[in-house]
């Protein structure tokens with residue numbers, strides 16, 4: 001178990017397995033670690049009751065249960081505990097696609113027969129948001145420059161903190177002759193934030209909610225296993241932005257921290273409740289946006305003056321001069337922010353700080 005010295009609280013794990021021998025074995029292995037509190041039940045109805053009424057940090061469930069499918073239980077679990085990590089154990093792998101599993105909020109699949117090392121490694125991965133001091137961050141945008149503009153400062157702070165950052169961009173932008181040049185700008189921008197760039201080729205203005213968009217985002221989540229995801233706010237006049245928000249919310253149900261950023265096209269209904277001070281990240285943000293501005297100097301919304309003024313305005317809600325605003329879909333990691341000692345970028349909630 002890595003970093004378990006960082007764990008101050010005991011992680012509560014609900015184990016659902018109808019086979020008595022299997023359940024006893026699972027509980028035995030989990031109890032070997034002093035910082036886990038596993039509770040075992042044999043029938044899914046008891047599991048549902050426990051999920052509805054108690055706090056949990058992880059669900060481990062068999063795929064085939066009497067009267068209920070494990071994926072269905074995972075789905076129900078997300079209703080009560082959005083972002084709850086779920087491990088599904090099965091003797092019959094590969095029937096479920098990665099997308100279906102991710103959609104149901106499953107963090108990991110384990111194939112029987114189980115050995116203790118693989119089980120504990122999976123538990124470690126599933127509780128990574130809980131245990132880890134550093135994070136894996138995925139920032140999703142419809143077009144080049146959306147992510148940098150919406151949360152470039154927050155990403156720069158993540159980088160300072162040692163977090164792994166991936167930018168997922170769904171479209172390469174408008175089809176113009178300078179496409180190749182634009183791809184280079186996007187790569188340079190990501191590089192200036194210390195981020196890995198994944199760029200898809202959906203057509204700008206044509207990104208509708210669809211299984212394709214779901215699958216592309218689910219694939220990234222399944223590969224990266226982020227504990228924090230940033231995405232567009234749904235309060236936005238650009239349909240591409242809204243579609244990416246909707247898809248992300250559908251497939252990122254197992255991600256413990258999901259925040260929505262502002263765009264120049266956001267509406268007055270954008271209602272941020274979390275403000276990340278970016279005094280230490282503003283220069284990196286301007287540098288990243290500069291990569292795009294060089295190619296399109298007429299874009300006023302990318303100008304350093306506009307970016308700085310916007311961040312300055314939101315700074316009034318944070319204990320910082322400059323800030324980025326976020327809507328919060330969920331934040332199960334919030335309890336650990338006090339232990340993180342984030343440089344300046346400590347999130348400050350409206351009305352509290």
Ligand SMILES: [Zn+2]
Pocket residue numbers: 142143146238241
């Ligand atoms: Zn955009």
